[in-house]
Amino acid sequence: MAVTMRDIAAKTGVSIRTVSRVVNNKGEISEATRQRVLAAIEELGYQPNSLARGLVSGKTLSVGLIIPQINDPFFPDVVLGIERVAHKHQHSVFLCNTSEDPQLELNYLAALASKRVDGIILCGTRLTTTQLDQVVTRHRVVILTGRKPYNSATVSIQAGLSMYELTSHLIGLGHRTIGYISRKEVEGDERVDSYLWALREHGIEADDSWCVRVPRVSIEAGRQMTGQLLDRVPEMTAILCYDDQTAIGAIQACRELERRVPQDIAIAGFDDIPLASLVTPALTTMSVPRYRLGEMLMELLLRVMAAEGPYEEHLYVRPELIIRESCGGQNKPDLYSG
Amino acid sequence: MAVTMRDIAAKTGVSIRTVSRVVNNKGEISEATRQRVLAAIEELGYQPNSLARGLVSGKTLSVGLIIPQINDPFFPDVVLGIERVAHKHQHSVFLCNTSEDPQLELNYLAALASKRVDGIILCGTRLTTTQLDQVVTRHRVVILTGRKPYNSATVSIQAGLSMYELTSHLIGLGHRTIGYISRKEVEGDERVDSYLWALREHGIEADDSWCVRVPRVSIEAGRQMTGQLLDRVPEMTAILCYDDQTAIGAIQACRELERRVPQDIAIAGFDDIPLASLVTPALTTMSVPRYRLGEMLMELLLRVMAAEGPYEEHLYVRPELIIRESCGGQNKPDLYSG
DNA sequence: TTGTACGCGTTATCAT
DNA sequence: ATGATAACGCGTACAA
Numbered sequence: 044m045a046v047t048m049r050d051i052a053a054k055t056g057v058s059i060r061t062v063s064r065v066v067n068n069k070g071e072i073s074e075a076t077r078q079r080v081l082a083a084i085e086e087l088g089y090q091p092n093s094l095a096r097g098l099v100s101g102k103t104l105s106v107g108l109i110i111p112q113i114n115d116p117f118f119p120d121v122v123l124g125i126e127r128v129a130h131k132h133q134h135s136v137f138l139c140n141t142s143e144d145p146q147l148e149l150n151y152l153a154a155l156a157s158k159r160v161d162g163i164i165l166c167g168t169r170l171t172t173t174q175l176d177q178v179v180t181r182h183r184v185v186i187l188t189g190r191k192p193y194n195s196a197t198v199s200i201q202a203g204l205s206m207y208e209l210t211s212h213l214i215g216l217g218h219r220t221i222g223y224i225s226r227k228e229v230e231g232d233e234r235v236d237s238y239l240w241a242l243r244e245h246g247i248e249a250d251d252s253w254c255v256r257v258p259r260v261s262i263e264a265g266r267q268m269t270g271q272l273l274d275r276v277p278e279m280t281a282i283l284c285y286d287d288q289t290a291i292g293a294i295q296a297c298r299e300l301e302r303r304v305p306q307d308i309a310i311a312g313f314d315d316i317p318l319a320s321l322v323t324p325a326l327t328t329m330s331v332p333r334y335r336l337g338e339m340l341m342e343l344l345l346r347v348m349a350a351e352g353p354y355e356e357h358l359y360v361r362p363e364l365i366i367r368e369s370c371g372g373q374n375k376p377d378l379y380s381g
Numbered sequence: 382m383a384v385t386m387r388d389i390a391a392k393t394g395v396s397i398r399t400v401s402r403v404v405n406n407k408g409e410i411s412e413a414t415r416q417r418v419l420a421a422i423e424e425l426g427y428q429p430n431s432l433a434r435g436l437v438s439g440k441t442l443s444v445g446l447i448i449p450q451i452n453d454p455f456f457p458d459v460v461l462g463i464e465r466v467a468h469k470h471q472h473s474v475f476l477c478n479t480s481e482d483p484q485l486e487l488n489y490l491a492a493l494a495s496k497r498v499d500g501i502i503l504c505g506t507r508l509t510t511t512q513l514d515q516v517v518t519r520h521r522v523v524i525l526t527g528r529k530p531y532n533s534a535t536v537s538i539q540a541g542l543s544m545y546e547l548t549s550h551l552i553g554l555g556h557r558t559i560g561y562i563s564r565k566e567v568e569g570d571e572r573v574d575s576y577l578w579a580l581r582e583h584g585i586e587a588d589d590s591w592c593v594r595v596p597r598v599s600i601e602a603g604r605q606m607t608g609q610l611l612d613r614v615p616e617m618t619a620i621l622c623y624d625d626q627t628a629i630g631a632i633q634a635c636r637e638l639e640r641r642v643p644q645d646i647a648i649a650g651f652d653d654i655p656l657a658s659l660v661t662p663a664l665t666t667m668s669v670p671r672y673r674l675g676e677m678l679m680e681l682l683l684r685v686m687a688a689e690g691p692y693e694e695h696l697y698v699r700p701e702l703i704i705r706e707s708c709g710g711q712n713k714p715d716l717y718s719g
Numbered sequence: 720t721t722g723t724a725c726g727c728g729t730t731a732t733c734a735t
Numbered sequence: 736a737t738g739a740t741a742a743c744g745c746g747t748a749c750a751a
Binding site for chain 2: 113154318
């Protein structure tokens with residue numbers, strides 16, 4: 044067994060209470076005993092037992108992080124931001140990977156509750172709104188989502204606004220038949236709504252066939268959906284994608300179909316993952332400040348945990364349009380001056 | 382406060398002991414009381430307190446994962462493999478990101494010890510061998526490393542062997558002046574050794590100026606080092622890189638210097654991160670089975686934790702040469718038939 | 720089959 | 736300034 048306060052109390056001849064005072068730098072202690080105790084702690088290699096501490100104090104200094112897929116290039120930076128802030132505040136992070144499985148998500152929530160974490164960050168949840176409401180009442184939690192349950196703390200990426208901007212950008216470049224490869228959402232879909240809205244505002248009526256939805260996004264899914272889309276609507280001149288990975292798949296498909304990007308068809312992504320600037324053609328996309336997003340999530344959670352009762356706060360991050368090569372329109376006014 | 386065993390014992394009129402039996406499915410209980418207890422558990426939403434459980438049992442069902450940088454494209458897949466196996470065995474994972482800082486590494490080790498994790502996975506440690514020896518004796522740990530402390534459990538990527546293979550491949554393609562952009566190691570460097578060995582075996586004596594070392598690898602570091610290398614040794618026709626990110630930086634540098642890859646200069650990477658096949662030209666590299674590596678690490682840790690005393694086991698993963706475009710030599714026997 | 724009582728390592732409330 | 740001592744929630748000998 045590990046060395047306990049009792050051990051070092053015995054060795055130094057003081058009471059456990061005194062050891063506790065030294066360890067926690069609390070209360071008045073004579074410098075003499077203080078030094079003796081510290082020496083014993085050093086010598087015996089005492090490490091405070093967080094379990095016992097948490098049991099009595101009700102605080103574990105640990106939080107849960109639930110994300111869909113750590114190897115989705117979107118998340119590592121977010122996780123890094125979260126972990127850094129957490130560590131700066133002495134908190135440890137349980138990493139939970141749901142693989143987009145809502146049942147796993149519920150399992151993890153239960154496990155984290157059992158671990159008595161002080162708070163939970165829930166990213167990209169696939170739970171229903173009803174379930175989400177329960178989560179908010181049962182746990183101290185911050186949600187990264189478009190949805191905003193009552194009395195909740197959330198951070199939202201302004202995806203709707205971004206899709207409007209991106210769609211408008213493509214329309215501005217002269218495109219009229221613009222497809223969208225989306226992701227099946229649990230409830231509502233502000234991205235699709237904004238995409239359709241932007242089209243309609245410019246007098247374009249989108250056909251149902253312009254928009255496809257995949258349950259899980261990936262490069263491969265992007266490749267396949269692009270094939271379907273161009274098969275059904277050959278006159279399409281632009282495709283918006285749910286994320287950069289999808290867009291990369293779309294570019295691959297276009298290459299296979301011998302459609303040049305961006306000359307024959309424009310492809311836009313979302314997120315601006317590190318890959319986005321490195322592929323050929325480099326992706327036009329909406330840049331999301333992922334590391335900062337992670338920091339915001341954890342900082343918000345610290346506020347949630349510090350609050351006495353229910354805590355409500357809604358934050359937003361605004362993506363930025365990054366114009367690279369995959370849609371044309373960059374530094375080449377000669378081609379698009381019309 | 383959360384609902385405890387006492388609460389549900391009170392509600393059902395049985396003893397705490399009986400509740401415990403039901404919760405843990407241990408010992409004989411009459412089906413009647415069992416059902417009553419389960420009902421109460423459900424109704425009151427009882428969640429066992431892992432802290433208390435861990436305190437008395439000495440097992441926390443949680444492990445620590447220490448990695449240098451979660452947003453290094455090498456790690457997400459590894460982490461995923463670890464987390465999946467851990468979760469399958471009811472274990473939770475504390476994620477610790479050291480940012481390559483050995484002091485942070487020590488901090489995290491202490492924090493994890495304090496949390497009384499059952500085991501630790503240590504990836505890409507920057508600790509000295511002496512420190513590492515201490516870690517092995519103090520914690521139940523699995524190390525991803527080239528170094529192998531006594532009585533330790535390790536998984537090693539056969540980097541030396543791989544570098545030999547890769548260097549030989551380039552020599553086979555006719556290169557004679559081959560540079561290497563490496564990373565500063567804490568102790569020894571099997572990669573550089575194998576690179577030099579392969580050269581020597583083919584009668585090539587490498588000049589010191591052929592090899593540069595960076596403290597931290599990155600695309601930008603690869604770009605800069607390539608510039609330096611080609612400045613010092615203009616006749617260089619091939620550059621090996623510590624990892625794929627470095628190689629991508631090298632390709633960028635070559636583009637800026639108007640050296641065509643692979644016609645004028647060959648660039649090789651290491652790891653085969655998802656990016657490797659997507660950049661232009663696609664990278665020739667050594668493929669490391671990252672997800673499997675993660676599984677192996679966690680499976681090994683389970684064995685370490687199950688063992689009574691010290692446990693020694695050394696596993697290896699063997700990277701595979703993936704020939705793409707960045708070094709030539711693929712599917713083009715016409716060019717390299719000599 | 721079920722209950723009692725003690726201990727796990729801390730913190731915190733009282734005294735002294 | 737320091738020391739007993741009672742929780743915290745659970746597992747487990749031991750009893751009944």
